[in-house]
Amino acid sequence: xxxxxxxxxxxxxxxxxxxxxxxxxxxxxxxxxxxxxxxxxxxxxxxxxxxxxxxxxxxxxxxxxxxxxxxxxxxxxxxxxxxxxxxxxxxxxxxxxxxxxxxxxxxxxxxxxxxxxxxxxxxxxxxxxxxxxxxxxxxxxxxxxxxxxxxxxxxxxxxxxxxxxxxxxxxxxxxxxxxxxxxxxxxxxxxxxxxxxxxxxxxxxxxxxxxxxxxxxxxxxxxxxxxxxxxxxxxxxxxxxxxxxxxxxxxxxxxxxxxxxxxxxxxxxxxxxxxxxxxxxxxxxxxxxxxxxxxxxx
DNA sequence: CTCACATCCTGGATGC
DNA sequence: TGCATCCAGGATGTGA
Numbered sequence: 100x101x102x103x104x105x106x107x108x109x110x111x112x113x114x115x116x117x118x119x120x121x122x123x124x125x126x127x128x129x130x131x132x133x134x135x136x137x138x139x140x141x142x143x144x145x146x147x148x149x150x151x152x153x154x155x156x157x158x159x160x161x162x163x164x165x166x167x168x169x170x171x172x173x174x175x176x177x178x179x180x181x182x183x184x185x186x187x188x189x190x191x192x193x194x195x196x197x198x199x200x201x202x203x204x205x206x207x208x209x210x211x212x213x214x215x216x217x218x219x220x221x222x223x224x225x226x227x228x229x230x231x232x233x234x235x236x237x238x239x240x241x242x243x244x245x246x247x248x249x250x251x252x253x254x255x256x257x258x259x260x261x262x263x264x265x266x267x268x269x270x271x272x273x274x275x276x277x278x279x280x281x282x283x284x285x286x287x288x289x290x291x292x293x294x295x296x297x298x299x300x301x302x303x304x305x306x307x308x309x310x311x312x313x314x315x316x317x318x319x320x321x322x323x324x325x326x327x328x329x330x331x332x333x334x335x336x337x338x339x340x341x342x343x344x345x346x347x348x349x350x351x352x353x354x355x356x357x358x359x360x361x362x363x364x365x366x367x368x369x370x371x372x373x374x375x376x377x378x379x380x381x382x383x384x385x386x387x388x389x390x391x392x393x394x395x396x397x
Numbered sequence: 398c399t400c401a402c403a404t405c406c407t408g409g410a411t412g413c
Numbered sequence: 414t415g416c417a418t419c420c421a422g423g424a425t426g427t428g429a
Contacts, residue, residue, distance in 0.1 A: 102422060133405070133424085157423080175423055176407075204407085226406045228423060271400065280424080287422055342422065362422095384401055387420085 103285030104334035120213025174228025184217035
């Protein structure tokens with residue numbers, strides 16, 4: 100499921116239940132997801148208080164009161180849902196699978212007690228591409244998952260100059276470069292397609308051509324940077340994209356999928372003003388790229 | 398080094 | 414109805 104806007108939506112949904120809460124009990128129902136859980140995963144979490152719930156790229160990071168952090172990545176199909184443990188009125192918006200209520204593929208259950216009451220925070224992941232780990236907060240930045248991450252496509256950290264440094268000399272197609280988390284961290288297939296369309300850039304263009312010989316960003320890269328920023332901002336504001344069966348526990352949907360211009364719109368009219376062409380699907384490094392060959396020529 | 402590709406896994410949609 | 418095939422929001426390890 101989740102790219103940065105969906106993970107951020109999950110974080111905001113979990114925050115009121117988890118931040119400041121104590122982890123009473125953890126049910127870990129299998130030994131591994133994509134990777135094995137760390138030794139004594141459940142036991143090391145039990146009794147700890149969650150100081151804050153953060154995010155870096157597509158990772159959720161729960162800071163604990165003993166200097167450790169629990170890191171979690173949702174992979175392709177991971178989701179969290181919240182269930183009130185007693186009479187609590189917990190209704191935050193957290194992405195999950197509609198069908199995940201049957202309990203199949205519920206791999207971890209966190210029983211928490213905090214300002215918002217008692218709750219179960221349940222991790223469900225049919226494909227098990229997600230993963231979790233525990234590490235010292237001090238070791239986070241040097242951990243292989245984080246060490247090489249590129250810039251966040253949100254806020255002030257994103258700017259064309261930094262992207263230019265990272266794209267210089269790259270012969271890989273722009274599409275592949277934007278999916279590379281070492282260059283920019285948090286974009287996935289949806290938002291890469293959308294950003295390229297907004298910037299009118301061809302997905303196959305060698306990424307290094309967005310950088311001048313001087314190392315400065317081209318006008319196209321400046322434009323792309325702005326498009327990345329706004330598409331991510333808009334998607335977060337919309338509560339992410341609800342594709343397939345992903346819904347939120349309060350019954351509302353993230354609605355950014357209605358804002359897609361090209362993603363999953365093969366054969367439909369390109370929404371470019373006066374364009375008249377249709378959206379095409381092609382495969383780049385094994386993954387679908389949705390684009391408009393008329394609009395995206397630069 | 399850089400890239401393209403297969404791979405991990407389940408399940409939904411589609412076609413015969 | 415069954416069965417086969419393709420596809421899916423990610424990231425990693427391989428081999429060229």
